[in-house]
Amino acid sequence: MFRFSKTHYASEALGLGEGSRVRLAGWIFRKRELGGVIFIVLRDSTGSIQVVVREPEIGPSQLRSAREAGLESSIIVEGVIRKDPRAPGGTEVLANSLEVVGESDNYPIRKGAGEEFLLDNRHLHLRSRSMWAILRIRAEALRAAREWFDSNGFTSVEAPSIVGAAVEGGATLFEINYFGKKAYLTQSSQFYLEAAIFSLENVYTIQPSFRAEKSRTRRHLTEFWHVEAEMAWADLNGVMEVVEGLVGHMASAVAERGAEELEILGRRFDPPDTPFPRISYDEAVDIAKRKGVDIEWGDDLSTEAERAVSLEFDSPVFVHRYPKSAKAFYHMPDPSRPEVVLCVDLLAPEGIGEIVGGGQRIHDYDLLVQRIREEGLNVEDYKWYLDLRKYGSVPHGGFGLGLERTVRWIAGLPHIRAAVPFPRTITRVTP
RNA sequence: GGCGGGGUAGCUCAGCUAGGUAGAGCACCCGGCUGUUAACCGGGCGGCCGUGGGUUCGAGUCCCACCCCCGCCGCCA
Numbered sequence: 001m002f003r004f005s006k007t008h009y010a011s012e013a014l015g016l017g018e019g020s021r022v023r024l025a026g027w028i029f030r031k032r033e034l035g036g037v038i039f040i041v042l043r044d045s046t047g048s049i050q051v052v053v054r055e056p057e058i059g060p061s062q063l064r065s066a067r068e069a070g071l072e073s074s075i076i077v078e079g080v081i082r083k084d085p086r087a088p089g090g091t092e093v094l095a096n097s098l099e100v101v102g103e104s105d106n107y108p109i110r111k112g113a114g115e116e117f118l119l120d121n122r123h124l125h126l127r128s129r130s131m132w133a134i135l136r137i138r139a140e141a142l143r144a145a146r147e148w149f150d151s152n153g154f155t156s157v158e159a160p161s162i163v164g165a166a167v168e169g170g171a172t173l174f175e176i177n178y179f180g181k182k183a184y185l186t187q188s189s190q191f192y193l194e195a196a197i198f199s200l201e202n203v204y205t206i207q208p209s210f211r212a213e214k215s216r217t218r219r220h221l222t223e224f225w226h227v228e229a230e231m232a233w234a235d236l237n238g239v240m241e242v243v244e245g246l247v248g249h250m251a252s253a254v255a256e257r258g259a260e261e262l263e264i265l266g267r268r269f270d271p272p273d274t275p276f277p278r279i280s281y282d283e284a285v286d287i288a289k290r291k292g293v294d295i296e297w298g299d300d301l302s303t304e305a306e307r308a309v310s311l312e313f314d315s316p317v318f319v320h321r322y323p324k325s326a327k328a329f330y331h332m333p334d335p336s337r338p339e340v341v342l343c344v345d346l347l348a349p350e351g352i353g354e355i356v357g358g359g360q361r362i363h364d365y366d367l368l369v370q371r372i373r374e375e376g377l378n379v380e381d382y383k384w385y386l387d388l389r390k391y392g393s394v395p396h397g398g399f400g401l402g403l404e405r406t407v408r409w410i411a412g413l414p415h416i417r418a419a420v421p422f423p424r425t426i427t428r429v430t431p
Numbered sequence: 432g433g434c435g436g437g438g439u440a441g442c443u444c445a446g447c448u449a450g451g452u453a454g455a456g457c458a459c460c461c462g463g464c465u466g467u468u469a470a471c472c473g474g475g476c477g478g479c480c481g482u483g484g485g486u487u488c489g490a491g492u493c494c495c496a497c498c499c500c501c502g503c504c505g506c507c508a
Contacts (some may be wrong), residue, residue, distance in 0.1 A: 022481095030467095030468080031465045032466090032470050032471095033467085033470070033472090034464055034465060034466070034467060034470080035463070035465060035469085036464080036465035037465040037467080038467090038468065038478095039462095039466075039467050039468075039470085041468090042498095049469090050468085052467095054465070055465090058467095070459095084466085086466055086467080086468085086484090087466090087467095087468090095508095106441080106458080106459065107444080107457095108441070109442090109455065110441090110442055110443090110458060111442090111443090111457075111458095112442065112443045112444095112456090113442060113443075114442075114443065114444095114459065115501080116500065116501075117442065117443090149502095172506080172507080187507095188508090194460070209508080211506090211508085213506060213507065214505095214506090215433075215505085215506065215507070216501080216502075216503085217502080217503075217504085218457060218502080218503095219507080219508085220506090220507075220508085221508090224508065225508095226508070227508090228508095239445055300505095301505085302504085302505085303503090303504070303505085303506095304504090343481070345508095350454060352507065353508095354507075355508065356508070357508060372450075399508095402507090402508030403508085404508085405508060406508090410444080412448075417488035427499090427500075427501090
């Protein structure tokens, strides 16, 4: 571990014995001034520790600069570890010297700040204890996802973010000016991953996707991190097995390695048991109806219906085989029931709703052309995608997982905005 | 795209029902305090009441228009 400008991190210093000499570098998290003594809570990336500043040890000049330093000033402190029951956590540092490295005058974030103010100041709010915990949980979830793919025979493949045509509807694309031509920000890497399976068989990517949906809800971002995988020779069942393995590992990895962070957020999270329950769309409609939701077979599952279904289970639940009309053109119709497709959504519990969407893809050229036409799309736009069905096509399937939705569920966050460092929503592009 | 809530001090809000001198807490500044734990005590600074128009002797408050923010639905991961 690197220790730039310091001998110990705050959390390391807490574990040292009485009399140990330390040099700490961090930020002023809290400051309590009395007449002749100042208590500073020094924060760094690992935690915080109280620093006691008194004139006899550090002299009048440094006492004055400590007195003048505002919250979030960066400081380097040298001192001696003391065990004292009056200190938070029973350990503190008696300062011999305190250097203010970067002043902080009138730090704008205070207790009681509102949601919008904190979002306007997200570049500063990242320093808060709760954002610290969330960023670490997100990092752990990402690490766990890569770890699971990498140890299960998947190869990572990167797809372009600038694309020439839509994967799904055109209405949700951000258009960009690409040297005078129209291009778009990708809404999914699925088609590129489908191309890659003919070389690597089982592939994944973790990168941003962009959706110009005018959705103003606690579940939507316009830019989100998309965990996508595609598997050659996989059927619907295979897709569900992969999703279950991935989501199960992400959940248990965060529960295990992110216990302290979850605790900070006040989140009690027990990773779900596997296998996850699997129900058909038909059963989901029955459950929703039984719970009084106004829904007919053939409708897509409304948010209300999704919530009604997911509340029946205390783990994520797979809902498979939706009506063809409710899903995108590339989903494979069920050979035994052509009115439904071999797709699957994973609904997270606690009313979070859909975190994964996927299924088996159409691998037959003629059927795919037919479905493109039925949806009123232009076959020309899918030329290279159709090519994949002309040269050694294979049954295959895949899925996309919303990282922020998954983190929101695991961390118990009230809004998807909290699950990303700098959220992009319909009304926010800064900071 | 449809429905609902909101905009007053740097921040969080009260005041609007019933029009009559712009309020509180926090922050900040000054003073006090050598063991604070979101320190405390005393004093001080701080306002285009979202914007524009209207009614009125008088508008933060009533009326009209517009702007912005938030949530729910639709759509999705």
